[in-house]
Amino acid sequence: MATTLVRSKTMITKTVDRHTVEEIADGALIQEDGVITEVGTYEALSAKHPTLPVLGSGREVLVPGFVNGHHHVGLTPVQLGSPDMPLELWFITRMVTRNLNLYLDTLYSAFEMIGSGITTVQHIHGWLPGKIDLVEPLANEVIRAYEDIGMRVSYSFAVRDQNRMVYQDDKAFVASLPPELQAPMQRWYDRFQMGLEDCMDMFAHMHGRHQNKRRVKIQLAPANLHWCSDSALTALSEASKKYEVPMHMHLLETALQKEYAWRRGGCTAVEYIDRFDMLGPKLTLGHGVWLNESDIDRLAETGTCVCHNCSSNFRLRSGLAALNHFEIKGVNTAIGLDEAGINDDRDMLQEMRLVLRAHRVPGMDDDVPTTPQVFRMATTGGAKTTPYGDFLGTLEVGKGADLVLLDWEQMSYPYLDRETPLLDAVIQRAKSDGVRAVMCDGEVIYRDGVFTRVDRDGALKALHDDLSRALSDDEVERRNLSKALLPHVKKFYRGYVDPAKHQPFYRPSSRV
Numbered sequence: 001m002a003t004t005l006v007r008s009k010t011m012i013t014k015t016v017d018r019h020t021v022e023e024i025a026d027g028a029l030i031q032e033d034g035v036i037t038e039v040g041t042y043e044a045l046s047a048k049h050p051t052l053p054v055l056g057s058g059r060e061v062l063v064p065g066f067v068n069g070h071h072h073v074g075l076t077p078v079q080l081g082s083p084d085m086p087l088e089l090w091f092i093t094r095m096v097t098r099n100l101n102l103y104l105d106t107l108y109s110a111f112e113m114i115g116s117g118i119t120t121v122q123h124i125h126g127w128l129p130g131k132i133d134l135v136e137p138l139a140n141e142v143i144r145a146y147e148d149i150g151m152r153v154s155y156s157f158a159v160r161d162q163n164r165m166v167y168q169d170d171k172a173f174v175a176s177l178p179p180e181l182q183a184p185m186q187r188w189y190d191r192f193q194m195g196l197e198d199c200m201d202m203f204a205h206m207h208g209r210h211q212n213k214r215r216v217k218i219q220l221a222p223a224n225l226h227w228c229s230d231s232a233l234t235a236l237s238e239a240s241k242k243y244e245v246p247m248h249m250h251l252l253e254t255a256l257q258k259e260y261a262w263r264r265g266g267c268t269a270v271e272y273i274d275r276f277d278m279l280g281p282k283l284t285l286g287h288g289v290w291l292n293e294s295d296i297d298r299l300a301e302t303g304t305c306v307c308h309n310c311s312s313n314f315r316l317r318s319g320l321a322a323l324n325h326f327e328i329k330g331v332n333t334a335i336g337l338d339e340a341g342i343n344d345d346r347d348m349l350q351e352m353r354l355v356l357r358a359h360r361v362p363g364m365d366d367d368v369p370t371t372p373q374v375f376r377m378a379t380t381g382g383a384k385t386t387p388y389g390d391f392l393g394t395l396e397v398g399k400g401a402d403l404v405l406l407d408w409e410q411m412s413y414p415y416l417d418r419e420t421p422l423l424d425a426v427i428q429r430a431k432s433d434g435v436r437a438v439m440c441d442g443e444v445i446y447r448d449g450v451f452t453r454v455d456r457d458g459a460l461k462a463l464h465d466d467l468s469r470a471l472s473d474d475e476v477e478r479r480n481l482s483k484a485l486l487p488h489v490k491k492f493y494r495g496y497v498d499p500a501k502h503q504p505f506y507r508p509s510s511r512v
């Protein structure tokens, strides 16, 4: 790999605290083989290294590459025919998904992520039909797409070994259905044949195969409490320690999940997984909307992270996470775009604005998100939830050369007051069409709207052509089943939660 001098109008190297970032005017850095070796001003570094190739015109803001802390799929559920619904009903609508070419599907969302400055993604995969001999090659296709386009991935295959459709045993759910739906429902369950042992075997194979790569890491994902048996929680907790890899677990996304934990263990979901020694800096909880105050204290005490999936929580009516309280307690937080953001795409610049604004409760105290806080969440906060850890998220000597050049004119023309803090301009005004260049591991993977390694138009055409084929028999059956199931699933959850018992901890109206 080559050595590059990256120059900027101003470089934001890192977050200092929730009100301050470190900036270098006329900032520049040298990267050598994917690692930052010098940081300073362009004037000083270009004088010292006059012959190095230069990236950047001096009219851009240079920031660390962003981390999408929670991602699943390429084409969005809406694109595939699943409308936004309350999470537990939305699971039913997701049955209609097409049989996708996973390589092209993964590229599709990677184009959107990189185009908004994301250089690392936490890809939480799941729901692949078949046994390990079919699933593992498909998992490797997802990784191949990220390797081809050049971004970093932390890949996990989500473990689900029970309660795969509703918060009830699969057999009991089939038996509860009218006779005409029992066979198609059973066929749906039978499609997914990865048991706990297969999942753990696949993790071990993939860890062995990819773990030493610079842009690929493999980690673990207990899919959610209701999806994991006690044996699965035990196996995952032990594997995380044995392999020293992080875990990412959906938890307490909805009030129904909170109630599920009470029914299963007579405790909160956090208290339940604590019995399996899962809490700690190596665990990230996805969503965490229905954490209570003592849960949050326990996360803070153990160093457990939370990935805040703000758009998703709005779209699937999950609720508003207590982000302000996480911050007060010092819980490390990341930002996850989950299936898709509010514009039905994967735009980190947009999502940072949403996170900034969704938690602006009435009052005058310093307890709402600040721009440095949101910036930290999208950089070091996210990186800490992946196996890359402290190696990513700041522009400092010794760190990975993952960075983004954002067009200053796009943010500031025709006028921007001189006293507007630079980071405010970036978080509030930067748009993906102002992303001039994205570097990952020292390599430019996107520049002036062009992906340097993959032909975007060709890949999108191939994806379009592939999905132009007629629906297969199983796709048709799943479509019909999904529609027929909805009333039964609604019935299953009717009265599941007693609203008086599960008040959200965070209620904006209670704060004034």
Ligand SMILES: [Zn+2]
Residues within 6 Å of the ligand: 070, 072, 250, 286, 338, 339
């Ligand atoms: Zn998710």
